[in-house]
Amino acid sequence: MQALVFDGRKLQYTTSRGAPQPAADEAVIRPLRMGVCATDLEICRGYMGFSGILGHEFVGVVEKVSGAAHKRWVGKRVVGTINCACGKCDMCRGGLREHCRNRTVLGIHGRDGCFADLFALPVKNLLEVPAGLDDDRAVFTEPLAAAYQVLQQLTIEGRPYITVLGDGRLGLLCAQVMSQLNATVRCVGKHPEKLALCEKWGVKHRLLEEVGLRADQDIVVDCTGSAQGLPIAMQMVRPRGKIVLKTTVAPTHAGDAIDLSPLVVHEIQLIGSRCGPFPEALSALAADKVDVVSLISRRMKLADGMEAMRVASQPGVIKVLLEP
Amino acid sequence: MQALVFDGRKLQYTTSRGAPQPAADEAVIRPLRMGVCATDLEICRGYMGFSGILGHEFVGVVEKVSGAAHKRWVGKRVVGTINCACGKCDMCRGGLREHCRNRTVLGIHGRDGCFADLFALPVKNLLEVPAGLDDDRAVFTEPLAAAYQVLQQLTIEGRPYITVLGDGRLGLLCAQVMSQLNATVRCVGKHPEKLALCEKWGVKHRLLEEVGLRADQDIVVDCTGSAQGLPIAMQMVRPRGKIVLKTTVAPTHAGDAIDLSPLVVHEIQLIGSRCGPFPEALSALAADKVDVVSLISRRMKLADGMEAMRVASQPGVIKVLLEP
Numbered sequence: 001m002q003a004l005v006f007d008g009r010k011l012q013y014t015t016s017r018g019a020p021q022p023a024a025d026e027a028v029i030r031p032l033r034m035g036v037c038a039t040d041l042e043i044c045r046g047y048m049g050f051s052g053i054l055g056h057e058f059v060g061v062v063e064k065v066s067g068a069a070h071k072r073w074v075g076k077r078v079v080g081t082i083n084c085a086c087g088k089c090d091m092c093r094g095g096l097r098e099h100c101r102n103r104t105v106l107g108i109h110g111r112d113g114c115f116a117d118l119f120a121l122p123v124k125n126l127l128e129v130p131a132g133l134d135d136d137r138a139v140f141t142e143p144l145a146a147a148y149q150v151l152q153q154l155t156i157e158g159r160p161y162i163t164v165l166g167d168g169r170l171g172l173l174c175a176q177v178m179s180q181l182n183a184t185v186r187c188v189g190k191h192p193e194k195l196a197l198c199e200k201w202g203v204k205h206r207l208l209e210e211v212g213l214r215a216d217q218d219i220v221v222d223c224t225g226s227a228q229g230l231p232i233a234m235q236m237v238r239p240r241g242k243i244v245l246k247t248t249v250a251p252t253h254a255g256d257a258i259d260l261s262p263l264v265v266h267e268i269q270l271i272g273s274r275c276g277p278f279p280e281a282l283s284a285l286a287a288d289k290v291d292v293v294s295l296i297s298r299r300m301k302l303a304d305g306m307e308a309m310r311v312a313s314q315p316g317v318i319k320v321l322l323e324p
Numbered sequence: 325m326q327a328l329v330f331d332g333r334k335l336q337y338t339t340s341r342g343a344p345q346p347a348a349d350e351a352v353i354r355p356l357r358m359g360v361c362a363t364d365l366e367i368c369r370g371y372m373g374f375s376g377i378l379g380h381e382f383v384g385v386v387e388k389v390s391g392a393a394h395k396r397w398v399g400k401r402v403v404g405t406i407n408c409a410c411g412k413c414d415m416c417r418g419g420l421r422e423h424c425r426n427r428t429v430l431g432i433h434g435r436d437g438c439f440a441d442l443f444a445l446p447v448k449n450l451l452e453v454p455a456g457l458d459d460d461r462a463v464f465t466e467p468l469a470a471a472y473q474v475l476q477q478l479t480i481e482g483r484p485y486i487t488v489l490g491d492g493r494l495g496l497l498c499a500q501v502m503s504q505l506n507a508t509v510r511c512v513g514k515h516p517e518k519l520a521l522c523e524k525w526g527v528k529h530r531l532l533e534e535v536g537l538r539a540d541q542d543i544v545v546d547c548t549g550s551a552q553g554l555p556i557a558m559q560m561v562r563p564r565g566k567i568v569l570k571t572t573v574a575p576t577h578a579g580d581a582i583d584l585s586p587l588v589v590h591e592i593q594l595i596g597s598r599c600g601p602f603p604e605a606l607s608a609l610a611a612d613k614v615d616v617v618s619l620i621s622r623r624m625k626l627a628d629g630m631e632a633m634r635v636a637s638q639p640g641v642i643k644v645l646l647e648p
Contacts (some may be wrong), residue, residue, distance in 0.1 A: 047585070090540075091563060099563035099590065101539075153591075216414075230584070239415060239423035248585040258582065260554070261371070261572040263596035266423065267477075270594035272587035 003116035004305035008051035011044055013306050017053070020112060020120040022066040027073055027123050029080070031060035031114050033139040034302070034322040036312040038169060038225045039108065042249060044309065048108055055115030055322075056082045056107040059129060059138035063118065070123045079141040080125040081278055082106040098275050115305060117324060127278050130286045139321060140173070140292040141281045147173040148284070149276025150221055150244050156181050161216065163187075163236055166223035167194040167205075169295065169319055170246055174221050176290045179203050183219075188236075193316060197294055208232070215239065215266070222247050230270075231258055239266040244273050295319040327440035328629035332375035335368050337630050341377070344436065344444040346390040351397055351447050353404070355384035355438050357463040358626070358646040360636040362493060362549045363432065366573060368633065372432055379439030379646075380406045380431040383453060383462035387442060394447045403465040404449040405602055406430040422599050439629060441648060451602050454610045463645060464497070464616040465605045471497040472608070473600025474545055474568050480505050485540065487511075489557055490547035491518040491529075493619065493643055494570055498545050500614045503527050507543075512560075517640060521618055532556070539563065539590070546571050554594075555582055563590040568597050619643040 003017040022028050035057030043050050058080070062073045085092050085100035092100050106121060107113020129138045147170065160183045164175040167189025175187035175198060186204035188211050189195050198205035213235035220233040221244040233243045263270060284290050297317045300308040302324055312320040327341040346352050359381030367374050382404070386397045409416050409424035416424050430445060431437020453462045471494065484507045488499040491513025499511035499522060510528035512535050513519050522529035537559035544561045545568040546553040557567045587594060608614050621641045624632040626648055636644040 096564060240420060245584070245588055248588045258584070260569070260582070263594065264569055264572045264598055265596070267596045267598055269596070270587065272589070272591045272593070274588055274591055 001117035002302055003053045003112075004055065004302065004309075005053050006044055006051055008049070011054075011306060011309060013303065017116065019118050020116075022064070022120045025067050025070065025123050026120045027062045027065045027070065027078075027126060028118050028120050029058070029060040029078065029114070030063045030118055031058040031116075031324065032077070033135045034058045034114055035139050035143065036308060036320040036322065037143065039248070041309065041313050042225075043108065047248065050108055052107070053112035053114075053116050053119065054107050055113035055119075056105070057139060057142045058114040059135050059141070060114070062126070065123060067123070073123055073126060076126075077129045077138075078126045079129055079138055079278065079282065080106070080121045080127065081275070082108065082125070082142065083275060084111060084122050084125060115302065115322065117302075127282060129282070133282070133286045136296065136321070137285045137292055138282075140295070140319075141278055141285065142275075143170060144173050144177070144285065144290060144292065145276035145278050145281035146170060146246070146274065147177040147276065148280045149273050150174060150246070151177065151181070152277065153244065153271050153273055154219065154242065156183060159183055160218035162219045162221070163217045164221045164223060165189075165229055165233055165236070166225065166247075167191050167198075168223065168225060170225070171223035172197055172295060172318065173290065173292070174223050174246070175203050175205075176201055177284075178221065180289070191316060194318060197291075200294065201291060211236075217241060219244065225249065227258070234262045234266075234268065237266075237268055240268070241266075242269045242271060244271045246273050296321055299323060325441035326626055327377045327436075328379065328626065328633075329377050330368055330375055332373070335378070335630060335633060337627065341440065343442050346388070346444045349391050349394065349447050350444045351386045351389045351394065351402075351450060352442050352444050353382070353384040353402065353438070354387045354442055355382040355440075355648065356401070357459045358382045358438055359463050359467065360632055360644040360646065361467065363572070365633065365637050366549075367432065371572065374432055376431070377436035377438075377440050377443065378431050379437035380429070381463060381466045382438040383459050383465070384438070386450070389447060391447070397447055397450060400450075401453045401462075402450045403453055403462055403602065403606065404430070404445045404451065405599070406432065406449075406466065407599060408435060408446050408449060439626060439646065441626075451606060453606070457606070457610045460620065460645070461609045461616055462606075464619070464643075465602055465609060466599075467494060468497050468501070468609065468614060468616065469600035469602050469605035470494060470570070470598070471501040471600065472604045473597050474498060474570070475501065475505070476601065477568065477595050477597055478543065478566065480507060483507055484542035486543045486545070487541045487560055488545045488547060489513075489553055489560070490549065490571075491515050491522075492547065492549060494549070495547035496521055496619060496642065497614065497616070498547050498570070499527050499529075500525055501608075502545065504613070515640060518642060521615075524618065525615060535560075541565060543568065549573065551582070558586045558590075558592065561590075561592055564592070565590075566593045566595060568595045570597050620645055623647060
């Protein structure tokens with residue numbers, strides 16, 4: 001089958017990869033749409049030390065399952081959470097399966113991803129996509145869930161000032177999600193053509209170069225995907241404010257030393273935030289509460305996956321979708 | 325008068341400094357004991373870009389006041405909070421005077437400190453020392469308040485595992501304070517002779533080299549005062565756990581790049597923590613709930629302040645007290 005493989009050093013498109021063999025209680029899924037994420041690009045720069053088939057954003061159809069009890073899934077259109085848990089460690093028993101000590105993560109850690117004709121995922125991770133939700137929207141479930149995770153980690157009191165820092169894929173999703181709060185929300189980025197989407201959605205937006213770093217925001221969500229994001233966030237947030245950190249960068253990028261003493265002096269809370277709740281995201285997409293279609297910059301074939309990864313790393317490009 | 329002055333480049337002892345002139349509503353205080361803090365040492369390495377008389381830990385006697393309404397303070401034995409607020413900015417009006425936008429900080433930012441025969445501080449910052457509390461203990465009010473601040477920033481649920489990382493001045497105070505919680509607390513450090521104090525107090529303790537970095541602590545309090553503290557704390561704390569960051573280091577020290585992606589992957593909260601509540605600290609000292617006398621390594625004269633700073637930076641030394 002065809003697949004987009006990172007071998008630890010370089011990215012390759014292949015047509016000679018064998019089909020996945022599902023383990024017990026796993027489904028084999030044929031993706032209909034796949035999304036390219038900043039994490040995929042970071043992995044190709046060494047992040048997570050991953051090697052294998054890339055990709056973790058998908059909507060697809062269950063082709064087969066291992067285990068008769070799971071027969072009902074065959075033929076169903078699904079999305080799926082990406083952390084595959086052991087169910088036995090202290091984290092799993094404590095209800096934090098996404099933090100399982102022994103987890104594999106689809107296309108990120110210890111498990112082949114979805115940029116292929118077929119891939120395997122535990123049945124437990126699957127959610128059926130409502131009939132009214134098309135593939136172009138459903139493929140955004142995973143990144144939108146990551147945006148909803150921010151809401152789960154914050155307690156909103158009063159009517160706070162919130163800055164979403166970064167106007168990329170995740171920033172534009174977070175800006176829309178945060179706008180649902182009783183808060184004054186703005187998206188701050190570097191790209192006028194991306195920020196123009198905020199205009200369309202009625203979300204306040206500003207160019208970074210036009211924004212004063214006045215330490216007056218109650219909450220800053222760093223979606224920059226850049227090591228430069230946090231130092232800016234520390235200058236934007238008020239004393240005793242909160243920074244939600246969504247950015248993960250490969251260690252080579254982190255090479256710029258960050259002075260963390262402002263966190264202590266201003267008693268700032270820094271909250272790491274990763275994967276989020278799929279049900280909330282699916283439900284928001286089904287109810288058309290979030291516009292994701294406007295984020296689609298390009299549709300490309302999996303066979304052009306190498307080029308798709310290059311395109312996704314270009315400035316101005318928001319979301320690149322892959323089709324089989 | 326005599327004073328210990330950092331001129332922005334080097335530390336100097338002088339006897340030719342003029343006495344301070346109190347501004348409106350300020351007191352002039354004659355210190356009886358002064359404490360040397362890690363922050364004083366960091367300032368001499370460039371932290372905060374401060375120049376002026378060093379020192380912010382003291383117990384002293386009010387010599388005079390500016391403003392007839394404050395006459396009752398004259399002759400009183402006092403300690404004092406170190407942040408001098410404007411009372412007018414958004415932070416002051418919001419009840420966060422210690423985060424005043426226009427503040428000066430005793431011996432740290434824009435205001436001469438207490439390592440002198442006399443120094444000035446707003447009357448509003450003063451607290452009278454109870455008669456039963458001697459000078460040797462009272463001088464620990466400021467650092468002990470910084471330890472109590474950690475309690476104010478945490479909500480303890482269940483019976484968490486807490487590691488206080490660092491066996492220096494602040495670490496040993498935090499270890500004692502945290503031990504008052506319904507929690508399993510241990511102090512982890514590098515110095516057997518310092519950790520021996522924990523033994524005396526009945527606080528669990530371990531050498532860093534003997535501790536597994538197992539991501540199993542619910543809370544880690546970084547009191548290392550070293551840029552190496554946070555990377556270790558990130559390996560000790562469990563997913564979704566909390567790190568309280570007490571360490572501030574001069575930017576030159578922060579030169580080692582820290583990979584912050586574990587914060588995101590493990591959704592760790594990093595909580596900056598600075599100055600704390602004086603009333604709690606004074607009350608704990610008066611009730612003998614915390615042993616500070618055992619932390620006193622040396623007593624030296626202010627005239628030997630240069631040497632005192634050198635001694636305070638030696639491994640094995642905990643607290644150096646200065647006397648007039």
